[in-house]
Amino acid sequence: MLRKQRARAKHTPHVPNQVRITSLTMLQETQRRPGGLTALAVLNFIFAGFSLMGLLFMAVAFVVLSTVNAAELDKAREDIAAAVGNAGLAAIAVNIALSLVALVLQVISAIGLLRMAPVMGRVMGNAFAVVSIVAVVVSVVMGIPFGVGTVINLLYPLLTLLLLNFTFRGDFIRRDAGQWGAAGGEAAASVASGINSAQFENALIHSGASDAAGGVAGAATDLAASAGARRALVASFGWRHALRGGSAVLYLLTLLGGGLMIAAAFINPVESLLHDSKPRAAERAAEMLRSGMAVDAIGWITGASEATCEYFVKEQPTLQSAILLMLLAFMPFFACMGGFNQTAGEIGSKGLRFLLLRTDRRSLFLGRFMAALVFSTIGLLVLTVVTTLYLAWKLDLYSTPALLWWGAQGTLALWLVMLPHLAATAWLSASLDSALAAFSLSMAVVSVPIALLKGIEIAVEKLSDHKIAWIERFMPWGWKYELLDPAWDTRLIASAMMLVFTVVFLAGGLRRFQGRDL
């Protein structure tokens, strides 16, 4: 008998108690971790991978520079300087050391965030952000060139600081205060005691018994009496919690990362020219930017008249024009990222039902749209302000007032392009029951008609030699470049068309939202 028991025990996988408890704790952390923190942790791992690659490159540069003899040093330095500037060995060594510390802290904080550990997650995450920022500052001070890549490197640590110390601060502090109990045990014990009958009666029965006809018990003044106030409430709750859900973190990083990469694609070659030690480098760069080649390139991208292209190239800061025009082309996709889940996810989970008891469908739909708009606008402002300030501060090619004025016009144009696309995603989101379906269809709705109309346009031009560019005017896409047209009346018409599209899409979405089962 004893032998049988021993044999059974031998074949039964042994799970130590400690492992079981840890697994349970991890499961509990997963259940109460906001989606935004999960997204941050996953991004930490992804960016740590990129940092590791950068670190390896710096290490190779360091080895090359420190091992070549004096005769070869200049040639080697010349090759490496293209990437790391004229920084000396010391600068590279310091940069490697700080990057290594940041990398280790980033990986530790990623694990800590997944486990919702206050020290390992929040403290280490803050430490990673601070060390990363210090590393950028030190590297610039010691001679490694500051470029758009550096701004992108600063962006993520700054976002980490913002999220950990504002958005998710309470998630860690509450645990420190012991309100949740060490491993859920204390909370479970108190919850197991169930409903407190006397308290329940006092709180939920007697307090309202004398107020049977009043509806809103205990409210001296009804603060959500007007539809506008209710919409504002829905909007403010929506955009504050968009970050916690995680999708907004991804949207911000996509918009800022993608937007800055677009900017970098134009700025980096010009910066290389400016760093050229040859005489009149700045003048040569400016001349190149104002050349006929630049006019042709912008004409090819925008399909605008030569006069309009010359306006973009010669009368406005060319580099900024190129960035804004490219951002205008990408803005519909960025807007979809910011707006696809206005209602779809909660229609699927039936979570809107708690709100439908308290507010009308119109306020809910428009409030959610306003939330997406506020959030997307903040992201857009950060992107255009960073880009404009970079051009003003780093490149000595254009006057600051000219950059600020053209930047403001560009921001308004981008915002106007964003509007109808956010409205279109609101319509789609109100029509579907799944956030994933809403995301996929939003992207398809933006890209498929563009591809289709472009295809028709090209085919007709090839076959009949007729230009039918007007066909694109059936979508907001067809009006986007005219938002920066030199003629103000053209701009006004394009702006009005964007507003018309917005109203039409919003009306369609509202009609669908009001008529459907939720």
Add this chain to the structure above:
Amino acid sequence: MSEIVVRSRGLTKHFGGVCALDGIDIEVPRGSLYALVGANGAGKTTFFSVVAGFLRPTAGEVEVLGQRAPEGGVLRGRLGMLPQDASFLAGVPVLEQLEFCAQLQGLSAAAAKHAAMQALDAVGLGDVAQRNPRALSHGMLKRVALCQAFLGNPELVFLDEPTAGLDPETARRVRDLVRAWRGHRTVVISSHNLAELQDLCSHVAILHRGRIITAGTMDAILASGCVFRCVLDEPADAALLDALRALAQVAKVSVLDRELTIEGTNGTDRRAAAQAILECLLALQQPPRSFSEGASLERRFLEAVGGKSDGLGGT
């Protein structure tokens, strides 16, 4: 005549080719505790959802608290509901979600926080107020949803299976709560626990395949005809049943486990019939555990739907 707070006329709802509600006519008087009884798929949840404005009716009309085609904006705070399958927003602490609900009902931020915290404390969930809903068990979520339903003390509350998934003690507290509301609030409640509804409610409607089979006051539904309900300690044997059927005052005896439903003959005196039945039971040394006039809601329900209810007793 008491005021009607919920009135529907020919209320119909189709989901594609499926008819979930088929011309429902119902009137719920103010201050009543109204039971909605039906098997799974009978249309109870659909009825609640249409009346609350979540679902749009295919045909017919509904009037809630004097408002036709009710919308949250109009009935804000006057109508509370415990929906059966709605989920709270993932990632946002339950306290903040309740605060938001209270703010939408018109409370200031501070008052909303106080009301939400008070409600959570009252259901024993004060300690988990900051938790993500995903971290809560089914029973805990049900209690949070109950808080949500009662927030702001609405005049009319719909409770769709409020005790399903709750432990016996908490379920009892919820029943006590609903009972205490009698006269103060109107509560429409659905449950598969028919004994619970029989104990609680003043009115009942039996729903079957999207139609109201019968509706009225609980007393009227249970006490129609001369019927006695008797629960024994052990299942009745053949000798006892034969003895009861032999009584002149008894027309029919039905057996459901240890419960006997005894129908009197037409025109018989109720008092005399009850006395004869009790004497018979005592003579055969089978004193009843309980004896009452009128059938049980369960029996009435089974009779109404033709005894073909697969969904009963599930919860």
